[in-house]
Amino acid sequence: MDERKRESIVAWLRRRMAEFGIEPEDIATSIAADQERLQAVRFRDASGNAWDGKGVPPQWVVQAISAGQSLEHFAIDGASNRDPGKRTGADWRNDPFAGTRLATVSAESVGTA
Known part of the structure; x- marks a missing residue:
């Protein structure tokens, strides 16, 4: 992005912030809250x-x-x-479709890749 375009975007953002009464501190607080929320996600x-x-x-x-x-x-x-020795994901040993056409059809034969 060239410098002129960047300055134009920054000026537009500053006008919009002033129009809605948003201060830079408000944005910083919002970003910090988002970061905290994202860190809490498990x-x-x-x-x-x-x-x-x-x-x-x-x-x-x-x-x-x-x-x-x-x-x-x-x-x-x-x-x-x-546990590194424990398998995760689906347990295919009890797959009700094992051995049927549904278990053996490939994506290529269906027409999707």
């Missing part, structure tokens, strides 16, 4: 949903656990908490 899914592990689990956690997923699968720092 579980996150692939869609970006997050949970700190406190209180009632959110719907995405309930649905994942109901579908057979373990909570530790979503742990952000779970690698340090897991």
